[in-house]
Amino acid sequence: MNVDVLVAGAGPAGLAAAIELRKLGVADVLVVDREHQAGGIPRHCAHTGFGIRDLHRLMTGPAYAQHYRGAASAAGVTLRTGTTLTGWPATGWPATDASATPERQSGTITATLTSPAGVQIVHAGAVLLATGCRERPRSARLVPGSRPAGVMTTGELQQRVYLHGQRLAGRAVIVGAEHVSFSAMLTLLHAGAEVTALVTDQPRHQSFAAFRLAARLRWRVPVWTGTAVAGIAGRDEVSAVLLRDDRDGSVRSVPCELVVFTGDWIPDHELARLAGAALDPGTLGPAVDTALSTSVPGMFAAGNLVHAAETADVAALSGRHAAAHIAAYLAARQPAAPGRQAAPGRQAAMAGQAGGRRVPVPVMVAGPLRWISPNGISPVSPEPPGGRFVLRSGAFAGRARLQVRQDGRLLTSAPARLVPGRSIRLDGRWARHVDPAGGPVQVGVL
Numbered sequence: 001m002n003v004d005v006l007v008a009g010a011g012p013a014g015l016a017a018a019i020e021l022r023k024l025g026v027a028d029v030l031v032v033d034r035e036h037q038a039g040g041i042p043r044h045c046a047h048t049g050f051g052i053r054d055l056h057r058l059m060t061g062p063a064y065a066q067h068y069r070g071a072a073s074a075a076g077v078t079l080r081t082g083t084t085l086t087g088w089p090a091t092g093w094p095a096t097d098a099s100a101t102p103e104r105q106s107g108t109i110t111a112t113l114t115s116p117a118g119v120q121i122v123h124a125g126a127v128l129l130a131t132g133c134r135e136r137p138r139s140a141r142l143v144p145g146s147r148p149a150g151v152m153t154t155g156e157l158q159q160r161v162y163l164h165g166q167r168l169a170g171r172a173v174i175v176g177a178e179h180v181s182f183s184a185m186l187t188l189l190h191a192g193a194e195v196t197a198l199v200t201d202q203p204r205h206q207s208f209a210a211f212r213l214a215a216r217l218r219w220r221v222p223v224w225t226g227t228a229v230a231g232i233a234g235r236d237e238v239s240a241v242l243l244r245d246d247r248d249g250s251v252r253s254v255p256c257e258l259v260v261f262t263g264d265w266i267p268d269h270e271l272a273r274l275a276g277a278a279l280d281p282g283t284l285g286p287a288v289d290t291a292l293s294t295s296v297p298g299m300f301a302a303g304n305l306v307h308a309a310e311t312a313d314v315a316a317l318s319g320r321h322a323a324a325h326i327a328a329y330l331a332a333r334q335p336a337a338p339g340r341q342a343a344p345g346r347q348a349a350m351a352g353q354a355g356g357r358r359v360p361v362p363v364m365v366a367g368p369l370r371w372i373s374p375n376g377i378s379p380v381s382p383e384p385p386g387g388r389f390v391l392r393s394g395a396f397a398g399r400a401r402l403q404v405r406q407d408g409r410l411l412t413s414a415p416a417r418l419v420p421g422r423s424i425r426l427d428g429r430w431a432r433h434v435d436p437a438g439g440p441v442q443v444g445v446l
């Protein structure tokens with residue numbers, strides 16, 4: 001099977017990209033998702049807060065997901081659910097052999113799709129990875145103790161409650177105190193659980209003061225700061241969580257039946273890694289330049305895979321941004337047939353791509369910053385998605401100043417409030433002044 005573009009992941013980023021590709025005149029756009037319904041995480045976020053930047057209205061998660069499903073099918077996108085992109089067969093490109101190039105092979109990327117119907121090979125002119133991110137589960141956080149039932153992430157919690165209608169009785173301890181942790185609290189209360197506390201090893205919670213206040217006053221749920229999970233007890237089911245006070249090292253046992261690990265996001269980067277794409281050491285997702293192009297020609301990445309985790313509208317806008325560059329990439333490689341004009345969308349897209357592929361200038365961060373996305377400046381198109389870079393800090397700083405420099409030259413300086421786990425947005429106009437032949441761009445904090 002041949003397609004122009006194969007999109008892995010039917011969340012906001014993948015669907016927004018696919019719709020935009022169709023608007024730009026790309027004929028065959030195939031989106032696959034391993035879940036049985038398209039829409040990604042918003043399908044099971046039964047609260048409002050979706051769609052502000054991309055659709056300019058406020059919606060619940062399920063309504064937002066439904067909007068994108070409808071818009072994708074109206075745009076003529078081919079959508080296949082229950083279908084996982086499982087890898088890149090050795091006969092195709094990209095291969096694990098670094099010498100394989102699109103010129104040496106057919107110029108298409110060959111992918112393997114796996115579904116209940118079997119295995120299928122697809123040849124795509126370009127691929128967009130939009131596989132999102134997930135919360136680091138208990139096993140990856142190396143929390144010692146037994147392995148009883150009742151331990152989950154927010155994603156699992158939401159699926160159980162909002163997709164499968166489960167009730168959850170008992171006392172719950174939530175690990176984390178960022179936005180998603182307060183969302184987990186509401187889901188647990190909705191499901192019938194009693195929330196004992198949110199615990200964080202940070203000195204302060206990392207969400208809005210209003211969320212913290214509402215938790216304390218309305219639901220009487222405290223946030224225990226400076227507190228780490230030292231273990232989980234229980235045979236078949238959780239009976240207690242062991243909490244260590246980081247200030248004096250004391251450990252106490254808090255009885256509970258449910259433990260929910262929240263935040264601490266990790267991108268679903270397996271497909272990028274298998275393809276041999278360079279990973280960014282900060283985001284742990286594929287390294288991408290401002291065109292959302294990975295180090296593998298013809299392979300792009302968008303959404304929470306490249307910035308874990310932003311809101312859905314930011315993910316959708318990054319999908320749209322990637323679509324424009326994918327259309328340009330395809331148009332530059334496949335000129336219109338003699339006597340035929342390229343579609344207007346393609347013509348516009350081609351303009352930016354005429355220079356072909358050149359090496360991006362890397363963008364690096366210094367502590368306490370943990371990562372920036374995108375993490376390279378495309379010499380063809382230095383504009384980041386939505387005109388902004390997103391960053392994360394590993395430490396609190398109330399009145400910080402970000403400085404961006406290349407080879408000692410100051411490109412911009414901007415005030416910022418640093419909170420671990422919270423998004424920092426940096427206006428991206430400085431990227432136009434990056435010297436494509438210069439050294440890496442350095443982003444630091446004063």
Ligand SMILES: Cc1cc2nc3c(=O)[nH]c(=O)nc-3n(C[C@H](O)[C@H](O)[C@H](O)COP(=O)(O)OP(=O)(O)OC[C@H]3O[C@@H](n4cnc5c(N)ncnc54)[C@H](O)[C@@H]3O)c2cc1C
Binds near residue numbers: 032047309312315
């Ligand atoms: C508890 C919670 C509350 C939130 N609240 C809000 C909110 O109020 N407002 C807001 O704007 N955002 C909110 N968000 C964030 C929002 O849901 C995400 O930012 C958004 O869904 C990211 O979109 P995405 O397309 O990058 O990834 P996802 O939505 O995660 O979609 C990725 C898709 O890729 C699929 N996939 C992965 N690997 C493969 C593969 N190999 N083959 C095929 N398919 C694959 C997955 O099944 C999934 O459907 C919330 C998130 C959570 C967890």
